[in-house]
Amino acid sequence: MLKTLIDAFALISTWEVIISIFAASVYGLVIGSLPGLSATMATALLVPVTFYLSPIAAIATIVAASSMAIFSGDIPGALLRIPGTPASAAYADEAYAMTRKGQAELALGAGVWFSAVGGIAGVLSLMILAPPLAEIALSFSTFEYFWLALLGLMCATLVARSSPVKAIAGMFIGLLVACIGIENPGGIPRFTFGLTDLFGGIEPIPALVGVFAVAQVMRAMLAPEPPPLPRRKFGSILAGQWRLTKLYHWQMTRGNIVGIIIGVLPGAGADMAAWVSYAMSKRFSKEPEKFGTGHVEGLVEAGASNNASIASGWVPSLLFGIPGDTIAAIAIGVLYMKGLNPGPTLFTEKASSMYAIYLMFIIANIMMIPLGIAMIRVAAYILLAPRAAIMPVIMLCCAVGSFAIGNNMFGVVTVAAFGVIGYVMETNGYPVAAMVLGIVMGTMVEQSFVTSLIKSDGSILPFFERPVAAILAAMAIGALLWPVMVWVWRKVKRPQAAAATSR
């Protein structure tokens, strides 16, 4: 054990690895913070570079870039209300509200601090609990995934500040968008109107960029310039984080645990972790009325959660070659290419390389604090720049980023179309975040439901028979019926109360 650890240290303390981690970190921070460019894209673009690197350095670049990009997606979310990743979309409104209250450094500081804490918690789970966590991952069949995805969808109503009805309507629009294409269980083209480009469906990233970034630019063109924030120097970014850690230690721990569990499940990933944790935080908070007005509690929990899921998402990748999310899928390709084939032998025969991967995760998460602070300081100048200068740059980033996704104009058209949709929805009080959640989860809900029915020959009993499925079903149905029961309870109680006072 100690010897493997020392070997692992030797593996990563070469100049090549150190320079790779540093360069990939800076690269990940920059790409993640640009609206329209996602963490997945940052990782995919690194693959050709890894051809020329040693195995450990190649993995190091992927680990560092993906961890940094997920955090730095919070930066434009907080400063401009344009989330960099679907994971940040869950709490972009909240973080932006804090910025408007003059607490940008607290919001971003919480982002970097709790991301790092979550990341390290995720690595520890990977180190200590990999085999039992992998067993959890393998016990999930499509029946369990269906309930999980349904629970994820329900977060739309919990997270939204608007009326639940409008939140549900927004989510349904998202589900409708998720129907487009031939990537459905039947393999039948739906809503493609004969357009080849629509066969592949609408990806969440261009939709996200459209409804948040382009719609934001459109609003900015119509609305008068908001009162400028008081010109002042950014205060200390880490000050106050320790106080938050103590105040919200339970929320942080819960976020870490939820993130680790969701991360381990293939296909769920950081996006769902952030949404579920933010919703849980609001549900169980002592002061849920403060959510949405610039309250840091949800940021703590969701930030801790999405970064924890990144590291634990590597568990099924490393043990079974099953990717936890799109980033892990790319990482698996690199692992194979470099002769570090996923599988249990990686943990025994190549234990020192495994420990080297753990160490790199820890180093990347520690480096996230100083590098993240530097990035926040640079990004803070955006708040001082005139809006007329920033908005065109954002438009340019969106156009370039959406073109880069598939190297064709269709991505750009998608982003523009969703910009209009997002603008119309937002002006009428429909939360766009709920629609993004519908797009992200829609495929999973449909896929898991239809395939489960194929497997059970049309019977719905197996959705409740398997033990884990039964627990998840109870949670989902309970969450669905809870508001109804509360409503009925009030209805029953009110007449009695009224009768009591009249007497």
Add this chain to the structure above:
Amino acid sequence: MSKISRRTFAASSAAVAASAAFGFKPALAQAYPARPVTVIVPWGAGGGTDATARIVAALLEKDLGQPFNVVNRTGGSGVVGHSAIATAQPDGYTIGMLTVEISMMHWQGLTDLTPKSYTPLALMNEDPPGIQVSSSSPYKTVKELADAIKAAPPGKFKASGTGQGGIWHLALVGWMQAMGLPANQVAWVPSNGAAPAMQDLAAGGLDLTTCSVPEARAIIEAGKARSLAIMAPARNPIFKDVPTLKEAMGIDYATGAWRGIAGPKNLPPEIATKLTAALKKVYDSAEYKDFMSNRGFGTVWGDAAHFAGFMDKGDAQMGEAMKAAGLSKA
């Protein structure tokens, strides 16, 4: 660097001048490639096809002395990129990587493109499907599994490995047909690729998967699944103990997912010959062999003529399987 490009420029302009002076066509081929070449990949960055295309492009660049830039034209489940290759100028400066989907999509009525829409250059890779069961499955050999499938009512056994009408679905249909069974004897459970199918197999949700052996490798090595046979003419060197269908059951059925390089139709023969020769060098290089075996990908060589015949045969085979499965619109 600048010196080299100036020299190449001088050489190419000399060649152009010579061809103009003598009306001497093949001189043009001598000069090719005189500028960077675009290699279109119809699938996303970071995937297996992307990785294969990038290593091929890097080695072509080394051999031919001009940059070969990989461009991922994704979307439309592969249709967008495949049409970009077919509709490019046939001047040799845009080539691309074809995948097995080109022999499937037109049967479903998704596109008019067929293998005939291209100038085939070289077949570079093929991965045959395996037949995997969970390690807790009672079937120890493919014969036992096949007998159980034959005895069971249609649809009792559930298999997966990719989406509806995907290559591994058709592999299963082809295997059923080869045994004289109806296409729907085993129900297909569509999945988002091989990895989720292997996970569901281990979770006890499926009876078998028919994805390729490299895709199943990690789960097999983790002791959660077994491979009973592969649908290939010969055994896989990484899994020497897994028999072919012919060895285990006497059924002569083989198929696979392949990748090859092609250009648009009517590529000048001089350029095509030159590219095929360069691709042969790439295929024979140690770098390519190491890269592919590290990823667990099979390597198969086919020159232009062989690749064309290979695609025609595969196209007919796919059409038959798709008609049997009720997936064909043609």
